[in-house]
Amino acid sequence: MRYGASQILEKISCLNRVVYLDHNATTPVLPEVFEVIRPYFCDEWGNPSSSYRFGSKLKRVLEVAREEVASLIGAHPCEILFTSGGTESNNAAIHASLKAQPGKRHIITSAVEHSSVLSYCRALEREEDCEVTYLPVDRDGLLSLTDLENALRPDTAVVSLMWANNETGVLFPIEKIALLCRARGVLLHCDAVQAVGKLRVDVREAPVDYLSMTGHKLGAPKGIGALYVRNKAPFAPYLHGGHQERSRRGGTENVPFIVGLGHAAQLAAKYLARYDKRVRPLRDALEEGLLAAIPGAERNGHPAERIANTTNLTFHGIESEALLLLLDGSGICASSGSACLADSPDPSHVIAAMKPGPAARQMIRFSLGWDSPLDEIREAIATVQRCVASLRSMR
């Protein structure tokens, strides 16, 4: 059979097509965001700190973006500090709490935090004489408030806990944690990188002192993020330099990306309802489809206390890396944990903290976007089923 040029092109684009189910790793820049930031590369490329108008007029642009980000989380614009992303925001918040209280060297976090919190805590233990309590989670990935309460000490400088887990989507009760920390007079930092834009995050209802977010999980570019610092919460800069960000973070502002983050925050507020209405049923269809189609499949993470877009499954006897390789060959993008640790040979520390045994080496995370199409979910179920069967037949 002979193909015409258009049929060949169609076949090639079909071969290149990916079913992207890894939105917790990163999301595409939204076309609307791209359009809004483009002029700040080509036309309005001045330095906001310059004294002439060509640069200084961009100060107003930064303030509009700050208002947009603040509005997404119920904050005041002056409580928003632009950073390079979630990692910097997490490091900066923990750093600030320690600097503000030199006599306090104890930190409380959990065993399932992102590496940007865990690695920093380990460095603080090694290099800064800090003591860190890593709270455990149960089989469903849930945290016990009693464990937290018992771990608080007079020398606790900060509690750093995530809102939504990046691997399982499991939620920690941040509102209750915030009230407890406040009652005990301990600073609270929350890594809300996976929560902001996927569920309602409001710092007036969950009175945290610091809250981290990043742009590339909500349709803005990679390399831009924000740290919310509650008015009157202590702060000491992590990056020393010029007077940018009210002397809280040195470095010329990344104007295009800040504009992009602001616009993405505005769109996130608009699209928020879709996570419950559209994404959750699709995620459930994917999860139920896979659990029904594949013998020896098990969900990791509490069924209800989760963000709407994430499912984490173990296929017993199947190593994650082998399955991911086959899925990649079939154009399915999923992951076996945090993208930041994808090069590491270690099993998932999150699943290991929840379930001792082989599950930590045998898990796959699928995370949907707010516009993931239904036909891709059907295709993913069929492909995963085929790949698991093929791996099992090789054993």
Ligand SMILES: Cc1ncc(COP(=O)(O)O)c(C=O)c1O
């Ligand atoms: C929960 C969580 N915290 C922090 C980060 C780090 O964010 P960034 O990639 O912007 O440094 C990530 C990124 O995957 C994350 O999922």
